Amino acid sequence: xxxxxxxxxxxxxxxxxxxxxxxxxxxxxxxxxxxxxxxxxxxxxxxxxxxxxxxxxxxxxxxxxxxxxxxxxxxxxxxxxxxxxxxxxxxxxxxxxxxxxxxxxxxxxxxxxxxxxxxxxxxxxxxxxxxxxxxxxxxxxxxxxxxxxxxxxxxxxxxxxxx
Amino acid sequence: xxxxxxxxxxxxxxxxxxxxxxxxxxxxxxxxxxxxxxxxxxxxxxxxxxxxxxxxxxxxxxxxxxxxxxxxxxxxxxxxxxxxxxxxxxxxxxxxxxxxxxxxxxxxxxxxxxxxxxxxxxxxxxxxxxxxxxxxxxxxxxxxxxxxxxxxxxxxxxxxxxxxxxxxxxxxxxxxxxxxxxxxxxxxxxxxxxxxxxxxxxxxxxxxxxxxxxxxxxxxxxxxxxxxxxxxxxxxxxxxxxxxxxxxxxxxxxxxxxxxxxxxxxxxxxxxxxxxxxxxxxxxxxxxxxxxxxxxxxxxxxxxxxxxxxxxxxxxxxxxxxxxxxxxxxxxxxxxxxxxxxxxxxxxxxxxxxxxxxxxxxxxxxxxxxxxxxxxxxxxxxxxxxxxxxxxxxxxxxxxxxxxxxxxxxxxxxxxxxxxxxxxxxxxxxxxxxxxxxxxxxxxxxxxxxxxxxxxxxxxxxxxxxxxxxxxxxxxxxxxxxxxxxxxxxxxxxxxxxxxxxxxxxxxxxxxxxxxxxxxxxxxxxxxxxxxxxxxxxxxxxxxxxxxxxxxxxxxxxxxxxxxxxxxxxxxxxxxxxxxxxxxxxxxxxxxxxxxxxxxxxxxxxxxxxxxxxxxxxxxxxxxxxxxxxxxxxxxxxxxxxxxxxxxxxxxxxxxxxxxxxxxxxxxxxxxxxxxxxxxxxxxxxxxxxxxxxxxxxxxxxxxxxxxxxxxxxxxxxxxxxxxxxxxxxxxxxxxxxxxxxxxxxxxxxxxxxxxxxxxxxxxxxxxxxxxxxxxxxxxxxxxxxxxxxxxxxxxxxxxxxxxxxxxxxxxxxxxxxxxxxxxxx
Numbered sequence: 006x007x008x009x010x011x012x013x014x015x016x017x018x019x020x021x022x023x024x025x026x027x028x029x030x031x032x033x034x035x036x037x038x039x040x041x042x043x044x045x046x047x048x049x050x051x052x053x054x055x056x057x058x059x060x061x062x063x064x065x066x067x068x069x070x071x072x073x074x075x076x077x078x079x080x081x082x083x084x085x086x087x088x089x090x091x092x093x094x095x096x097x098x099x100x101x102x103x104x105x106x107x108x109x110x111x112x113x114x115x116x117x118x119x120x121x122x123x124x125x126x127x128x129x130x131x132x133x134x135x136x137x138x139x140x141x142x143x144x145x146x147x148x149x150x151x152x153x154x155x156x157x158x159x160x161x162x163x164x165x166x167x168x
Numbered sequence: 169x170x171x172x173x174x175x176x177x178x179x180x181x182x183x184x185x186x187x188x189x190x191x192x193x194x195x196x197x198x199x200x201x202x203x204x205x206x207x208x209x210x211x212x213x214x215x216x217x218x219x220x221x222x223x224x225x226x227x228x229x230x231x232x233x234x235x236x237x238x239x240x241x242x243x244x245x246x247x248x249x250x251x252x253x254x255x256x257x258x259x260x261x262x263x264x265x266x267x268x269x270x271x272x273x274x275x276x277x278x279x280x281x282x283x284x285x286x287x288x289x290x291x292x293x294x295x296x297x298x299x300x301x302x303x304x305x306x307x308x309x310x311x312x313x314x315x316x317x318x319x320x321x322x323x324x325x326x327x328x329x330x331x332x333x334x335x336x337x338x339x340x341x342x343x344x345x346x347x348x349x350x351x352x353x354x355x356x357x358x359x360x361x362x363x364x365x366x367x368x369x370x371x372x373x374x375x376x377x378x379x380x381x382x383x384x385x386x387x388x389x390x391x392x393x394x395x396x397x398x399x400x401x402x403x404x405x406x407x408x409x410x411x412x413x414x415x416x417x418x419x420x421x422x423x424x425x426x427x428x429x430x431x432x433x434x435x436x437x438x439x440x441x442x443x444x445x446x447x448x449x450x451x452x453x454x455x456x457x458x459x460x461x462x463x464x465x466x467x468x469x470x471x472x473x474x475x476x477x478x479x480x481x482x483x484x485x486x487x488x489x490x491x492x493x494x495x496x497x498x499x500x501x502x503x504x505x506x507x508x509x510x511x512x513x514x515x516x517x518x519x520x521x522x523x524x525x526x527x528x529x530x531x532x533x534x535x536x537x538x539x540x541x542x543x544x545x546x547x548x549x550x551x552x553x554x555x556x557x558x559x560x561x562x563x564x565x566x567x568x569x570x571x572x573x574x575x576x577x578x579x580x581x582x583x584x585x586x587x588x589x590x591x592x593x594x595x596x597x598x599x600x601x602x603x604x605x606x607x608x609x610x611x612x613x614x615x616x617x618x619x620x621x622x623x624x625x626x627x628x629x630x631x632x633x634x635x636x637x638x639x640x641x642x643x644x645x646x647x648x649x650x651x652x653x654x655x656x657x658x659x660x661x662x663x664x665x666x667x668x669x670x671x672x673x674x675x676x677x678x679x680x681x682x683x684x685x686x687x688x689x690x691x692x693x694x695x696x697x698x699x700x701x702x703x704x705x706x707x708x709x710x711x712x713x714x715x716x717x718x719x720x721x722x723x724x725x726x727x728x729x730x731x732x733x734x735x736x737x738x739x740x741x742x743x744x745x746x747x748x749x750x751x752x753x754x755x756x757x758x759x760x761x762x763x764x765x766x767x768x769x770x771x772x773x774x775x776x777x778x779x780x781x782x783x784x785x786x787x788x789x790x791x792x793x794x795x796x797x798x799x800x801x802x803x804x805x806x807x808x809x810x811x812x813x814x815x816x817x818x819x820x821x822x823x824x825x826x827x828x829x830x831x832x833x834x835x836x837x838x839x840x841x842x843x844x845x846x847x848x849x850x851x852x853x854x855x856x857x858x859x860x861x862x863x864x865x866x867x868x869x870x871x872x873x874x875x876x877x878x879x880x881x882x883x884x885x886x887x888x889x890x891x892x893x894x895x896x897x898x899x900x901x902x903x904x905x906x907x908x909x910x911x912x913x914x915x916x917x918x919x920x921x922x923x924x925x926x927x928x929x930x931x932x933x934x935x936x937x938x939x940x941x942x943x944x945x946x947x948x949x950x951x952x953x954x955x956x957x958x959x960x961x962x963x964x965x966x967x968x969x970x971x972x973x974x975x976x977x978x979x980x981x982x983x984x985x986x987x988x989x990x991x992x993x994x
Contacts (some may be wrong), residue, residue: 023299039218040211042427044377045460049875052377080211099209103201106838109846110666111208112377112427118209140883144875146375146428147666149849150883152842 009073013038014082022069029053031069032079040080040115044144051143054116055079061123063142078122080115086122090164097163098122107156109147116143121157125164133158194746195679196903197895199838202671203685204425204664216381216397216424221453224383225254227443228301228456230291230308231465232283235319235535235868236332237312239280239290246307247293252300255449256308257292262445264411268403268435270637271343272502274333277411277438277445283312284332284500285535286869287465289438294446294454317535319868321474321497324532325963332500332533338966342498342531343506345793346970347513349585350524350978355489359480365560366476366959367553369917369935371497372858373469374542375880378427380466381457384443392448393420396440399429399663400703403636405695407436408444423693429665430850431541434705435468435503464873468540469860471496471508471531473549476962477557485565485572489524492516492550495965496531501538505531507636507796508539511546514797516554517584518627519595519804520576523977525585528967535868537860541705543850544913547628552935555624555918559925569922570603570623573806583976587789591801592906594830594894595625598806601828601892606808612926618813620927624918625806628911629799630832630901631708633784642781644712645699646720648677650728650776654748654763656681656688658720661701662713663693667909668839669709673717675835676902680721682745683762699779707907710835711800712782714902719780727776731769732760785900791973800900803907804830807848807915810887811923818943820856820924828892829912833904837893843908844891851916853881859936933958 006021013036020035032041032055041064044052048066055064056078064077078086083096090097098121101107108114117140124131124139131139136157137150145153207213244256259280265273279288291308295301316330318340328339336342356362382396392414398404401421409416426433439456446454458466473496480488494512498505513527544551558576562569578584580593602623603609612621635643647659658677664670670692674685692698701713725745733740736759738752751759760768770776787798807827813820825848834840857879861871872878897904917935925931930945934957941957949955974982 033218038211039214042215042377043217043379043457044427045875047460047874047876050377084210095206095209102209103205106199106202106842108205108208108666109668109842110376110378110426110428111204111213112215112666114208115211118211137883137886142882144375144377144880144882146377146430146850146880147846148842149845149847149889150886151845151889152838154883 007070009069011072012076014079015085024068024070026069027065028067028069028072029064032064038079038081042112042115044112049144051116052113054119054143056119056123061120078119080118083118083122098160101160101163102156105152105156105159107153113143113145117145117153121160125161129161129165131161191744191746193679194682195675195685196835197833197837200675200685200836202668203674203690204670213425215378215427216383216395217457219383219395219424221383221385224453224455225294225296225446225450226298226301227292227294227446227454228298228305229289229439229442230305232279232286232288232290234283234312234314235286235317236315237283238315239283240311240313242280242291243309244291247304250300250304250307252296253293253304254296254452255294255446257442257445257449259290262411262441264413266407266411266436267502268504268636269502269506271506274335274502275438277441285537287462287537288500292442292446294450317868319534319536319862321472321495321532322963324534325965332535336533340533341966342502342533343509344530344967345510346528346967347586348526348970348972350975352489352491352524352526355524356480359488360483361564362478362480364476364478365553365557365933366962367556367933368959369473369549369552371470371472371539371860372542372854373464373467373860374430374432376428376430376432379458379460379463380433380437380439381455382440382443383453383455384447385453386444386447386451391418391420392444393422394440394444395422395424397426397433398423399426399433399665399705401663401693401695402661402700402702404436404440408441411441412444420694420696423663426663426665429704430543431545431705432468434541434703437466460875461873464870465537467499467537467860468503470542470854471498471539471546471549473512474959474962475550475553477553479557481561483565485561485567485575487520487522487576490516490522491526493962493965494529494550495963497534497536497539498531499534499536499538503538503540505540508541508546510793510796512550514586515547515627516550517586518588518590518802519578519625521578522585524975526970528970530965530967536862543847544628544910545706548914548917551626551914552917552921555915556921556933559622559922570599570608573623573625574599583788585975586797587794587976588797589788591900592896592898593804594896595804595806597894598804598828598830599625602806602808602826605826605890605892606810608808618815618927620811620813620923620925621808622811622919622921622923622926623806623808624915624922625804626911626914627802627804628907628914629706630711630801630803630907631784631799632706633787633798634795635702642716642783643708644701644716644782646673646713646716646780647699648720648724648778650724650766652763652767652770654687654761654766656683657691658688658717659691659698660713660717661693661695661698662709663704665704667704667843668836669704669713672710672714672835676714676717677721680718680725680745681762683748707910710905710907711901714835714905715782716780718902720778723778723780724776727773727778728765728769731772732765735768791971801898801906803911805911805915807919809916809919809923811920811927813924813927813942815928815946818939818946820937820939820942822852822887822920824888824890826890827912828894829908830894830896830906831908832898832901832906833895834893835903835905840893840908841891844912845889847910847912848889848916849881849886851913852920855917855920855935855937857881857936930955931958
């Protein structure tokens with residue numbers, strides 16, 4: 006067992022964990038934040054996407070012990086991002102996915118939202134092509150991506166307008 | 169880009185009973201937010217694996233590493249002693265066989281006599297942690313006596329003595345069928361041309377992102393509750409009672425929010441039953457969540473199907489007869505297989521006039537993961553063959569493939585040769601939409617070599633006409649409870665797998681009561697609490713549960729009107745429900761809030777609740793098996809696909825797809841659009857990438873049991889999809905709605921194949937269309953050979969003698985002339 010300290014959504018967590026514990030299971034089971042999902046176990050689907058020290062990662066490809074001392078943002082933390090832009094408990098990106106029907110079953114949505122959040126930070130005006138490139142590591146089997154891309158374009162507008 | 173021309177009846181209510189002009193709709197036909205979206209965008213929706221119960225145990229399964237063997241011994245002694253292990257279960261404790269179809273009861277929770285595929289479950293362990301369960305499973309020892317394995321359709325036909333199931337019809341032929349509707353040979357004799365084509369469609373899987381998960385809870389009062397990621401809680405409920413040998417009344421199945429289904433969570437699965445048994449053994453909740461590799465073993469995806477299609481046609485292209493032979497590779501178990509096999513033939517008559525039709529179908533068992541219902545269930549394969557063949561005929565006769573299809577369309581409100589009842593059909597309009605949108609007439613034939621346009625059409629059932637087990641009860645039920653607060657609770661067994669069925673019920677109830685969808689509480693998919701809905705399969709939910717909801721809501725509305733009309737001193741037919749108010753149509757100030765109206769009704773009549781139910785109409789065919797194929801109505805679709813084919817590499821890219829869908833009136837056009845685009849996605853991905861293939865050398869091990877190698881389209885691979893929704897109302901559907909969830913997948917594979925032919929002049933008569941096949945066909949053509957890749961022959965299949973059935977036209981002929989048509993039976 007090894008002691009790890011991980012800050013998730015601004016809150017400090019400390020646990021004794023087995024070295025083999027994956028970060029995604031740490032987030033889901035130790036921190037009890039189940040908005041981060043497991044879809045493929047191999048780092049392909051992106052359902053477990055989180056932001057790790059400002060970078061987008063797949064939390065099934067990292068051990069919890071490797072994340073010791075890091076800061077992590079999960080979907081549950083989106084309620085604290087851009088506080089001036091939050092409306093009715095939703096971040097504008099979440100609101101855009103809601104308004105533009107950017108999901109069906111919702112299983113990939115946390116990863117999609119965090120991906121969008123990271124994308125718009127570095128590129129507030131992404132073209133459709135850039136959005137498609139950025140989303141490549143997040144699979145969605147329901148939508149055919151069309152309504153997700155429309156949601157992201159709308160999210161970019163909302164972020165700029167400060168809505 | 170998404171286009172909704174809104175040419176139909178949007179904004180016009182079809183439900184008024186007083187014959188007056190309908191009022192404008194406030195909910196139906198509008199892009200209303202789904203009622204569960206806020207939880208989903210915030211990541212707080214609880215899927216099954218997100219749920220935790222006190223004292224919960226974790227289960228893991230021991231799975232076979234060999235494809236076909238007799239089990240000589242199972243040693244669980246070391247696993248039982250492993251720290252943290254609370255129970256180890258083997259198949260001897262659960263000898264009752266099951267399967268979703270009454271005619272295919274060939275599965276066991278845990279194999280104890282024989283394993284039939286790599287991945288067959290043999291033992292289950294419940295422990296205090298997932299890790300302990302996993303480690304204990306690895307201590308289980310199984311001794312096998314290996315049997316020869318069957319890895320393909322041909323091997324299954326060639327080796328009847330190596331029988332996978334002793335219950336099969338004949339050798340490894342699990343089920344087979346043959347029908348002849350009208351004299352097909354006479355039809356071929358009448359034809360100016362007869363051609364026969366062979367096609368193959370490889371299997372593929374659903375890839376729902378959520379891995380299957382279940383939690384069984386046996387309580388102190390001897391009742392069982394199962395939370396599961398399932399599409400069909402009702403059939404699961406029946407299976408649990410049967411296999412666990414407990415009273416159905418003591419079993420409760422709750423379908424949790426589902427992270428995608430696409431048909432992959434329709435069957436009752438062995439892991440769902442195993443966790444229940446483990447909970448009964450330990451008295452503690454038991455959870456299992458499969459790994460992605462295990463999900464590949466569950467499979468139940470698209471059947472590989474080999475097809476032979478023989479067609480007779482006149483010089484003008486009209487069809488005189490069609491003979492369709494199919495063999496499906498079912499994998500190791502039955503599941504939905506008998507139905508899947510029938511669906512490789514029964515819907516061939518629903519798009520184009522086909523006066524005589526013969527269908528011979530068979531499903532074989534192999535030592536591979538079991539196939540079943542994936543989006544389109546058994547129909548994308550023959551639809552691919554049929555639409556490619558029509559394209560070949562158009563080429564042969566020098567006809568425009570779009571105009572040619574339009575000349576063949578079945579009539580609305582007619583019967584097909586195999587007695588399927590066609591209701592409304594908007595296919596001509598669909599073809600016109602995609603032809604116009606794609607610039608078909610100007611562009612096709614004027615594109616440079618390597619670029620092409622192809623068209624294909626399809627039809628799909630809006631709800632199967634029969635339940636999976638025979639019964640005369642409703643297919644869907646709704647209960648509505650009116651609360652004095654003004655909240656309306658809608659109870660229904662529907663299972664929302666992301667398609668939005670819970671929201672659909674809220675929209676319908678909100679429209680009828682004149683309130684907001686968010687004023688409605690939908691309670692769904694709980695077999696103890698909600699009335700039965702058969703499940704999220706066969707595109708049945710909107711039509712069936714929607715109609716049940718209309719009935720329950722109209723009944724509740726009538727009760728309120730009975731209380732309100734005398735109070736307002738207004739005739740009942742003038743009472744209107746709108747904007748959360750109930751008022752006089754002629755004097756809108758005369759009225760009250762919806763909540764006040766409910767209070768008035770409750771004061772007068774006591775507790776308020778109503779029910780509604782839906783049962784599909786009786787099908788017109790009278791022959792054995794006539795229950796498979798009929799539906800209250802069919803959806804129609806046409807699609808044009810643009811391809812860009814690199815003649816040097818064979819790589820096909822698809823820049824754009826136009827699709828027009830006749831799904832009746834949309835309850836919510838944005839959700840319908842999502843279903844259409846999602847279907848296009850799934851269809852395109854399986855056309856170009858996906859295949860459920862197995863390693864050779866008869867070990868029959870999956871080639872790709874992971875996302876690492878089994879590739880589906882990403883955002884980057886997806887083309888622009890231009891969607892047109894027809895919006896013409898279907899009288900049999902709630903507010904005019906038909907299905908949208910499956911039909912739009914069907915035209916994609918053939919439209920891609922036809923587009924490739926237009927681009928580079930070669931035929932790939934096989935799905936998936938991978939670059940190596942395209943290149944092989946291009947090279948063959950360059951050498952002066954036939955520019956085609958696909959099956960060269962069709963095996964000898966011992967089909968049964970056909971059931972000979974007179975077509976409706978034959979019957980009319982008999983009535984008119986008094987003479988029996990050739991080949992007719994009573």
